[in-house]
């Protein structure tokens with residue numbers, strides 16, 4: 428139609444008729460298709476199989492599960508297996524075997540949910556260290572995730588039920604510098620390549636020396652914000668070299684073997700990571 432003007436005069440008549448015929452034919456086709464469409468959809472049994480389906484609402488993994496899975500997959504890549512232990516424990520696995528003195532304040536009723544004198548809800552995942560070392564011979568390289576219980580006041584930042592991941596590596600010549608490197612690699616993988624970590628001296632009855640590890644605040648990049656209480660650092664875990672007494676308690680020769688262990692809190696990390704403002708929402 429656009430070029431009709433440039434058609435030589437003597438051909439105009441013929442070209443015009445052809446164009447006209449084509450136009451009519453096209454219009455008839457469109458009309459026929461329209462009618463077919465309308466009568467088809469009006470049929471009761473008409474179903475358009477090409478329509479996209481309704482996506483079933485299957486929910487998603489809990490933020491704690493997602494965080495745990497990420498921690499596990501990072502350590503799995505560097506050769507750690509997985510172990511589990513019971514949430515209802517005996518005093519022996521939760522305390523005595525971990526070198527807690529009989530009068531250690533952590534055994535106090537205020538922290539521990541005792542079921543009777545001897546049975547309690549585990550206060551940390553460290554008893555899985557003992558259970559694992561009793562049934563495996565070094566080299567031992569395991570991660571142990573799980574729920575732990577402490578009789579603490581419930582508020583937006585803490586709960587009496589929370590989650591930890593325990594790590595344990597026992598072999599000949601395991602050193603503190605290996606612990607540092609491993610945790611640094613982990614922190615960068617988990618929080619991002621820009622984070623720094625720092626080790627602060629600390630105390631746990633079952634490790635010597637012991638340290639607490641902070642990661643530079645991944646919210647403000649270490650400048651200081653409300654979340655890191657303007658320190659630029661967030662505490663993520665406790666760690667240290669397995670105490671010789673602990674190795675003795677499970678029949679591993681501390682003259683031959685050394686090991687490191689760490690215990691990481693998951694709940695607060697997941698709060699920050701997923702921007703959840705109240706731990707009770709878990």
Ligand code: PHE
Nearest residue numbers: 551553665666667688689690
């Ligand atoms: N169990 C300790 C806690 O709950 C953390 C920890 C684990 C420290 C392993 C050192 C080694 O605080």
